[in-house]
Amino acid sequence: MNKLYIFLKYFFIVVWTVFVVAPFLWALTTSFKDFQSVNGGVTYIPWVDFEPNLEGWKVLIKSPAKGGVDIIEPYFNSLFVTCTASLISIILGTLSAYALSRYTFKAGFVKNNDITFFFISQRIMPPIVLSIPFFLFLSSINLLDSLTGLIVVYIVLLMPIAVWIMVDFFNKVPREIDETALIDGCNPYQAFLKVVLPNSIPGLIVAGMFCIIFGWIDFFFAFILTFTEVQLLPVKIVALNSSVTPWWSLSASALVSVAPLIIVAFIVERYLSKGNLSGAIK
Amino acid sequence: MDLVANNLSYKPDDQYHLNEVSFNFKEGNLYTILGRTLSGKTTLLKTIAGLITPDSGEIEFDGKNFLKVPVWDRNVAMVYQQFINYPHLNVFENIAFPLKQRKIDQSIINEKVMDALKSVGLVGYEKRKIQELSGGQQQRVSLARSLVKNAKILLLDEPLVNLDYKLREQLREEFKNLFSKGLADETILIYSTTDPRETMELNGEVIVLDEGKVLQVGPAKEIFENPNSLKVAEISNDPPMNIIEAKISDNQIRFEGIDVEAPQHLSKLTEDGLKIGLRSSDIELNKNGHEFEVELAEISGSETLLHLKRGDTKIIVSIEEVLNFKIHDKVKINFKIDRAYAFHADGKLASSPFGGLNG
Numbered sequence: 001m002n003k004l005y006i007f008l009k010y011f012f013i014v015v016w017t018v019f020v021v022a023p024f025l026w027a028l029t030t031s032f033k034d035f036q037s038v039n040g041g042v043t044y045i046p047w048v049d050f051e052p053n054l055e056g057w058k059v060l061i062k063s064p065a066k067g068g069v070d071i072i073e074p075y076f077n078s079l080f081v082t083c084t085a086s087l088i089s090i091i092l093g094t095l096s097a098y099a100l101s102r103y104t105f106k107a108g109f110v111k112n113n114d115i116t117f118f119f120i121s122q123r124i125m126p127p128i129v130l131s132i133p134f135f136l137f138l139s140s141i142n143l144l145d146s147l148t149g150l151i152v153v154y155i156v157l158l159m160p161i162a163v164w165i166m167v168d169f170f171n172k173v174p175r176e177i178d179e180t181a182l183i184d185g186c187n188p189y190q191a192f193l194k195v196v197l198p199n200s201i202p203g204l205i206v207a208g209m210f211c212i213i214f215g216w217i218d219f220f221f222a223f224i225l226t227f228t229e230v231q232l233l234p235v236k237i238v239a240l241n242s243s244v245t246p247w248w249s250l251s252a253s254a255l256v257s258v259a260p261l262i263i264v265a266f267i268v269e270r271y272l273s274k275g276n277l278s279g280a281i282k
Numbered sequence: 283m284d285l286v287a288n289n290l291s292y293k294p295d296d297q298y299h300l301n302e303v304s305f306n307f308k309e310g311n312l313y314t315i316l317g318r319t320l321s322g323k324t325t326l327l328k329t330i331a332g333l334i335t336p337d338s339g340e341i342e343f344d345g346k347n348f349l350k351v352p353v354w355d356r357n358v359a360m361v362y363q364q365f366i367n368y369p370h371l372n373v374f375e376n377i378a379f380p381l382k383q384r385k386i387d388q389s390i391i392n393e394k395v396m397d398a399l400k401s402v403g404l405v406g407y408e409k410r411k412i413q414e415l416s417g418g419q420q421q422r423v424s425l426a427r428s429l430v431k432n433a434k435i436l437l438l439d440e441p442l443v444n445l446d447y448k449l450r451e452q453l454r455e456e457f458k459n460l461f462s463k464g465l466a467d468e469t470i471l472i473y474s475t476t477d478p479r480e481t482m483e484l485n486g487e488v489i490v491l492d493e494g495k496v497l498q499v500g501p502a503k504e505i506f507e508n509p510n511s512l513k514v515a516e517i518s519n520d521p522p523m524n525i526i527e528a529k530i531s532d533n534q535i536r537f538e539g540i541d542v543e544a545p546q547h548l549s550k551l552t553e554d555g556l557k558i559g560l561r562s563s564d565i566e567l568n569k570n571g572h573e574f575e576v577e578l579a580e581i582s583g584s585e586t587l588l589h590l591k592r593g594d595t596k597i598i599v600s601i602e603e604v605l606n607f608k609i610h611d612k613v614k615i616n617f618k619i620d621r622a623y624a625f626h627a628d629g630k631l632a633s634s635p636f637g638g639l640n641g
Binding site for chain 2: 174176177179180181182183184185186187190195198199
């Protein structure tokens with residue numbers, strides 16, 4: 001029984017690992033192939049199965065004039081827009097989540113839960129519904145095809161995630177901790193900054209991670225709201241596709257675009273295992 | 283510097299949490315707020331701390347309107363029944379937190395924190411994380427944090443209730459020592475509890491609270507000897523005082539076919555609906571006594587609690603030894619009737635063996 005359990009455990013771990021890692025390996029090998037190696041049947045091992053070359057990668061950094069696509073600028077655009085929008089969303093979202101968790105709001109029949117739901121409802125609407133108002137809104141304030149415009153739109157999309165996660169998190173932080181801080185001489189702002197926030201780091205990290213992921217992978221709004229001045233990475237990658245599908249550079253760009261998320265995931269994993277709230281209340 | 287409250291009321295929902303509560307607390311004294319759970323004890327303490335603003339009423343401290351002072355300027359300290367500490371700080375930083383907040387010199391902070399650690403017996407634990415401490419130690423940290431401030435008002439909200447039996451005994455001893463050590467010279471100490479025994483041991487001025495209302499105020503001994511109503515008698519005894527519906531006539535207390543000779547302080551009460559109150563410790567097993575049926579027998583510590591029944595009358599007897607009984611066993615008991623109380627039909631005290639409202 002025990003042996004069977006161990007066998008099954010490792011069996012499923014191996015299967016899952018293969019399932020997760022194989023696509024990456026495949027993309028990695030493909031990115032070093034040329035036209036012939038891709039279309040010449042199934043090949044995996046460089047120098048044995050096929051002759052690796054750097055064409056797929058070179059295309060990504062060559063300027064369009066030299067037949068490349070130059071994803072460097074879109075890459076940094078994407079980084080900038082995602083990070084700025086995530087940061088602002090986390091700050092605004094955390095503040096509103098704290099207010100929603102600790103204070104009672106009432107406007108007619110609208111109460112705290114309704115306000116929280118209003119935030120989440122922004123994510124329930126299909127993006128296509130939002131695209132027209134966003135387009136008209138940005139064009140009326142002259143922010144179409146600009147980084148600022150994209151950041152504004154992304155904040156609308158990301159802040160609900162931050163509010164949603166942080167309201168739930170703050171609800172789990174005992175109110176008595178805030179009260180003790182007040183009794184110990186903090187005003188409400190100090191109580192929030194010195195006591196509640198340091199104990200909410202795991203929540204902030206989770207919220208931040210979700211914001212970064214959703215911001216980074218967005219294609220739809222980047223596609224609708226930008227034209228020529230500004231381009232984001234997902235749009236640029238799709239634009240790679242021409243009459244001949246360039247599998248090698250597509251694979252290379254896929255790897256580059258997934259890299260920041262992997263780095264974020266590793267950092268986050270470290271922090272998440274560290275922080276916990278036990279000891280606040282027993 | 284006195285803490286005076288007038289007609290404090292607080293009704294956040296359809297129930298009163300505080301109902302016309304008034305008191306006059308003097309510095310250097312210990313006040314115990316005794317009441318069952320949800321009786322408004324915590325609400326009262328939070329109102330004094332400033333965490334709750336009452337709907338009506340006034341609080342004055344040192345002659346000034348206390349309600350206008352925000353929590354963080356009130357110079358109160360509070361220990362919660364849950365062990366509240368700052369989980370992101372270690373023991374030393376936790377205790378130093380209120381001092382740092384006042385921007386006091388680091389060397390003075392160090393000195394004061396060490397003193398506080400000494401008085402709660404946690405020297406050597408400065409660098410520990412809060413999560414690494416046991417419940418009792420965590421509660422000591424929060425006690426130290428409230429002591430270090432030299433607050434004028436120290437609020438302790440059922441500080442022992444979440445601890446196990448042994449720790450509770452030990453910490454209670456330490457509390458008594460701390461309170462008697464002159465800590466309380468300029469401090470108003472307010473201690474809330476559900477435990478009558480704790481109340482008697484602390485031996486301060488007692489405020490009995492129920493459903494947000496003050497039922498009785500007086501020294502612990504007075505509350506114990508002369509509870510002014512059935513409710514107070516119930517709240518201030520554990521197990522609750524036995525209440526027996528009885529009739530007194532011809533110098534006899536009669537109930538469930540039992541006749542007991544009425545002691546002098548009860549003999550003149552002949553009204554209808556009279557209720558006789560008798561503590562569970564004032565009933566003893568006796569071979570020549572009256573027969574009752576055992577409904578339940580629990581052994582708690584070194585005593586046995588017998589839940590007995592005869593007709594419609596149910597009583598609890600506590601016996602100072604461990605005895606085994608089966609359900610439906612018959613036992614014979616005797617009443618120490620000269621220690622019985624009598625209450626009017628409306629619950630007010632009619633007569634007590636200690637001379638309250640005699641006859």
